[in-house]
Amino acid sequence: MKLLIVEDQPKTGHYLRQGLSEAGYNTELVTDGATGQQLALSGDYALLILDVMLPGRDGWQILQAVRGAGLDTPVLFLTARDAVEDRVHGFELGADDYLVKPFAFSELLARVRSLLRRGGVAQQETSLQLADLRLDLIRRRVERSGQRIDLTAKEFALLEMLLRRQGEVLPKSLIASQVWDMNFDSDTNVIEVAIRRLRLKIDDDFANKLIHTVRGMGYVLEERPA
Amino acid sequence: MRHLSLSSRLALLFAACTAVVSLFAGVLFSRASEAHFIELDQQLLDGKLIGVRRALADANAADATARLADELSRQADLSLRITDPNGQRRYDSATDIPQDLPHTPGLSTLSHDGTDYRVLNAALNPDRADSPQLTLLLDITHHQHFLQRMQRLIWLTVGLSALATALLGAWAARSGLRPLRRMSGVASGVSAQSLNARLPEADMPPELAEMARHFNAMLGRLDDSFQRLSAFSADIAHELRTPLSNLLTHTQVTLTRPRPLEDYREALHSNLEELQWMAQLVNDMLYLAKADHGLLMPSRESLELGDETDVLLEFFAPLAEDARVTLSRDGSARLDGDRNMLRRALSNLLDNALRFTPPDGEVRVHMVDGPQGVSLSVENSGEGISPELLPRLFDRFYRADPARHEGSSEHAGLGLAITQSIIRAHGGTIRGESAAGWTRFVIELPRGD
Numbered sequence: 001m002k003l004l005i006v007e008d009q010p011k012t013g014h015y016l017r018q019g020l021s022e023a024g025y026n027t028e029l030v031t032d033g034a035t036g037q038q039l040a041l042s043g044d045y046a047l048l049i050l051d052v053m054l055p056g057r058d059g060w061q062i063l064q065a066v067r068g069a070g071l072d073t074p075v076l077f078l079t080a081r082d083a084v085e086d087r088v089h090g091f092e093l094g095a096d097d098y099l100v101k102p103f104a105f106s107e108l109l110a111r112v113r114s115l116l117r118r119g120g121v122a123q124q125e126t127s128l129q130l131a132d133l134r135l136d137l138i139r140r141r142v143e144r145s146g147q148r149i150d151l152t153a154k155e156f157a158l159l160e161m162l163l164r165r166q167g168e169v170l171p172k173s174l175i176a177s178q179v180w181d182m183n184f185d186s187d188t189n190v191i192e193v194a195i196r197r198l199r200l201k202i203d204d205d206f207a208n209k210l211i212h213t214v215r216g217m218g219y220v221l222e223e224r225p226a
Numbered sequence: 227m228r229h230l231s232l233s234s235r236l237a238l239l240f241a242a243c244t245a246v247v248s249l250f251a252g253v254l255f256s257r258a259s260e261a262h263f264i265e266l267d268q269q270l271l272d273g274k275l276i277g278v279r280r281a282l283a284d285a286n287a288a289d290a291t292a293r294l295a296d297e298l299s300r301q302a303d304l305s306l307r308i309t310d311p312n313g314q315r316r317y318d319s320a321t322d323i324p325q326d327l328p329h330t331p332g333l334s335t336l337s338h339d340g341t342d343y344r345v346l347n348a349a350l351n352p353d354r355a356d357s358p359q360l361t362l363l364l365d366i367t368h369h370q371h372f373l374q375r376m377q378r379l380i381w382l383t384v385g386l387s388a389l390a391t392a393l394l395g396a397w398a399a400r401s402g403l404r405p406l407r408r409m410s411g412v413a414s415g416v417s418a419q420s421l422n423a424r425l426p427e428a429d430m431p432p433e434l435a436e437m438a439r440h441f442n443a444m445l446g447r448l449d450d451s452f453q454r455l456s457a458f459s460a461d462i463a464h465e466l467r468t469p470l471s472n473l474l475t476h477t478q479v480t481l482t483r484p485r486p487l488e489d490y491r492e493a494l495h496s497n498l499e500e501l502q503w504m505a506q507l508v509n510d511m512l513y514l515a516k517a518d519h520g521l522l523m524p525s526r527e528s529l530e531l532g533d534e535t536d537v538l539l540e541f542f543a544p545l546a547e548d549a550r551v552t553l554s555r556d557g558s559a560r561l562d563g564d565r566n567m568l569r570r571a572l573s574n575l576l577d578n579a580l581r582f583t584p585p586d587g588e589v590r591v592h593m594v595d596g597p598q599g600v601s602l603s604v605e606n607s608g609e610g611i612s613p614e615l616l617p618r619l620f621d622r623f624y625r626a627d628p629a630r631h632e633g634s635s636e637h638a639g640l641g642l643a644i645t646q647s648i649i650r651a652h653g654g655t656i657r658g659e660s661a662a663g664w665t666r667f668v669i670e671l672p673r674g675d
Contacts, residue, residue: 154540182573183568187506197544
């Protein structure tokens with residue numbers, strides 16, 4: 001799965017490529033709009049990450065050319081400007097997502113994963129599982145090592161999200177947005193508390209901890225060797 | 227005239243008024259005196275006319291001449307000419323009588339060779355058509371001199387009084403305008419460093435007191451905004467300086483000598499926290515800057531505020547349970563507004579309320595759907611806030627507790643300022659109320675058009 005980054009600031013581009021490559025994506029970086037457009041039009045990429053301000057051709061022009069050529073490659077915009085009109089303009093042209101600098105890399109990664117997943121067929125799972133933790137989507141029940149665990153509706157939604165995206169570091173803002181539909185910057189520590197309470201129910205009685213905090217980035221559900 | 231000073235204008239106006247008034251009075255007086263002189267002359271000449279007629283009543287010529295001379299000698303400045311009905315001169319009492327005299331009957335005035343005369347023409351015997359004509363001349367040069375002197379005096383008075391009032395007027399205007407000059411003095415002394423200067427309102431005349439009050443109020447507002455602005459700039463610098471110095475110090479110390487891998491990881495994590503804090507701060511400040519420039523444009527969708535509040539209360543439920551605080555909502559309201567913005571505004575209020583509610587306390591959201599708009603309040607139990615601090619709560623970087631806990635996920639103190647900006651962008655107002663045992667934030671939102 002190949003990603004294309006078109007970003008003219010060398011440092012930003014370099015770290016984006018490094019981060020995405022280490023997350024397991026085959027990533028290509030170009031620093032000017034014209035080359036970016038040429039590559040984007042080849043149709044070889046699963047996702048385009050475009051900076052808005054670029055030398056040669058700006059991100060919007062590239063997006064227009066891509067959509068004009070009939071390609072529906074997902075496009076994620078990066079910009080330092082946060083004007084509502086820009087956002088609207090981007091979505092009108094067919095952008096799939098929009099991130100304003102400064103953004104957290106974990107946030108970018110989560111969105112990249114969302115966009116890439118969107119293309120795939122959503123599996124109709126009836127249950128989700130990790131190690132001895134099992135979540136029954138139909139009966140809305142959670143068990144660990146056969147023991148029934150009672151969760152509130154939001155705790156269930158939170159655990160479902162962690163299980164669906166196990167192994168991914170989920171930033172707090174993404175969790176707030178997906179589980180509680182809170183789509184704004186907030187420096188509240190609600191998410192920390194919610195995770196702590198979920199941990200209390202899921203992990204505290206078991207030696208094999210599944211919910212992990214990645215300092216400064218978010219939370220991840222995964223099995224780690226003891 | 228446009229560039230003349232106010233004092234000069236007033237002085238000139240005063241002078242012109244005085245000149246007009248004194249000129250008018252002078253002319254009136256001079257006319258009256260002249261009329262008075264004419265009346266006196268008329269009486270005198272009428273009396274003399276009777277005397278002359280009487281003297282000439284008898285035809286006895288020799289005797290008549292003597293009586294005439296006797297009659298005339300009693301008035302030195304009087305002279306007489308007698309003419310035939312056909313204009314032939316018959317008698318002159320003096321040699322210096324002008325050749326041509328007016329023939330109109332009655333009184334007239336004549337000027338000849340530097341001498342002024344009052345002339346009275348009358349028939350010797352009014353009953354007879356061929357009666358000789360009598361012309362009595364009264365030398366009135368001294369009267370005329372007097373009148374001329376008086377006219378000069380009048381002109382002098384006009385000029386001098388105009389000059390005097392101009393000077394007095396200028397002085398009066400200058401002293402009358404002194405409060406204005408004081409005002410301008412204060413205004414010219416006002417700069418960013420001295421916005422605390424105020425005009426003494428009590429000393430001002432009533433006409434200027436109002437202006438002084440407005441002027442002072444303007445200075446007050448400017449001072450207030452400026453204080454806030456400079457405090458804001460200073461705060462920004464301070465807020466950024468702390469994490470920046472942490473980053474610098476920590477990074478430099480880490481790099482001074484080789485360390486185990488875990489130390490580097492720890493350093494990066496610590497840096498990450500500071501950086502995230504700074505990113506959040508910058509984002510919040512940009513949000514506020516956008517609000518200040520009127521760029522915060524809420525979308526308008528129909529919202530059920532009761533439902534929105536419930537969603538938020540559910541979001542904050544874990545935090546509240548942790549803090550053993552009860553969350554509740556009563557009332558409901560419908561409003562057109564921006565869902566995410568209003569959620570953010572309310573979320574800041576709830577977060578703030580939870581922060582200051584002691585265990586076993588409660589946070590209540592109450593809303594009333596009125597005809598004019600919606601009133602929504604967020605109230606929490608706990609220690610009240612002193613009234614003088616209430617308006618300051620919305621100041622940027624204001625913290626009820628000045629001691630910031632370093633390194634924690636402590637707020638930058640922009641939450642309530644952001645809430646206020648959002649409410650204002652919706653055309654509403656927010657205020658804080660407090661008393662012993664509770665604190666309440668009241669939002670008034672007008673119904674969207």
